[in-house]
Amino acid sequence: MVYALAGMFVIIGMFAGVVGSIAGLGGGMFFVPALLYLGNVYAPGSVSPQIAAGTSLIVIGVTALSSSISYLKQKRVDIQSALLFFLGSAPGAILGVYLNTLLPIKAFTLLFGLFQLCMFILMMVKDKIKPRSINWDVRRQFVDAEGTTFEYGYNRGVAIAIAFLVGITSSLFGVGGGILMVPMMMILFRFPPHIAAATSMLVIFFSAMVGSVTNIWHDHVNWFYAAMLAPGAWLGGKWGAVIASRMKGQTVVLILRVLILGMAIQMIGESVVK
Structure with a gap:
């Protein structure tokens, strides 16, 4: 059973690493459900929402690096x-760890699913939002492989405030925060998708390290499961970055x-069934 579990975790780690790297998410949207389900099948009651997050x-930090x-x-x-x-x-990452300790598993699963559903709606309507004339403090330009020039930017105060919410989300749900960071960078600040995903991964790495130190302090890490997920996540993270470089925005x-x-439907469904 241990070998089968290890094999499944390695595969999940690689898949989550590849997809998470491409989309700038970190892979936590796969790690958390896998830990809650497979971890508790192997050792019932061993994985609480706090342990899963x-x-x-920890594994997201490996993928992001x-x-x-x-x-x-x-x-x-x-x-x-x-x-x-x-x-x-x-x-925000430090605060998210403390908020996580207040959530029972059913509430955690439902909130996670609803949060993702909100992000999906934002992603669907973002193209219909008319660009506004924003007096950005910081302006950037990026020329993609096809020679198209993108202009984006942000106000420093707004960017830090949004990043604070991302940090909370990162530690609260154990997802790395990219699931909020990437859509916000694209919708509010007009980042091109490839730059948003790549920049998000570096932010995720920093935030994951801060949140992980806090989680380790509170003994919220199952090192056995982390060790099984990490090798696949490392390889997947590298492969995902290579694949993303060949994809269009x-x-x-x-x-x-x-x-x-997909993950929003799964998590909301699980919360209703439990």
Whole structure:
């Protein structure tokens, strides 16, 4: 049973690493359900929402580091923006760990699903939102492989505030925060999809490290499960960054939408059944 569990966790780690790296999510939307289900099948009662979130965040850090190294080599990461977002996400990540301890598993699952459903709706309507003339404090330009120039930017205060919410989400649900960061970067700040995903992974790595230290302090990590997920997540993170470099921005957006909707339906369904 241990070998079968290890094999499933390695496969899940690779799949989550690849998809999470492509979409800039970190992979937590797969790790958390897998830990709650498979972990408790192997050892009933061993994985609480707090353990699932804490263990997931450790593995997300592995995925994010692997992806970030590859994306940095491809020069797709807006490092200055990532560091600014981290100023907000770091304290949010610490707060999220404490909020997580207040949630029973049914409430955790339902909130996770509803949160993802809201993100899916945002992703669907974002293209219908007319661009506004925003007096950004910071402006950026990016030229993609096809020669198209994108202009994006943000106000520092707004960016830090949003990053704070992302940090809370990261530790609260153990998802890395990219599931909120990437849509917000694209919708509010007009980041091109590839830069949003790559920059998000670096922010996720920083936030995951802060949240993980807090989780370790509170003994919210199952190191046995983390060790089984991490190797696949590392490989998947590298492969995902390579695959993403060959994909068009709209393809990345489509994958993001499908993943968010699918996981939202699954988590809401589980909360209703339990």
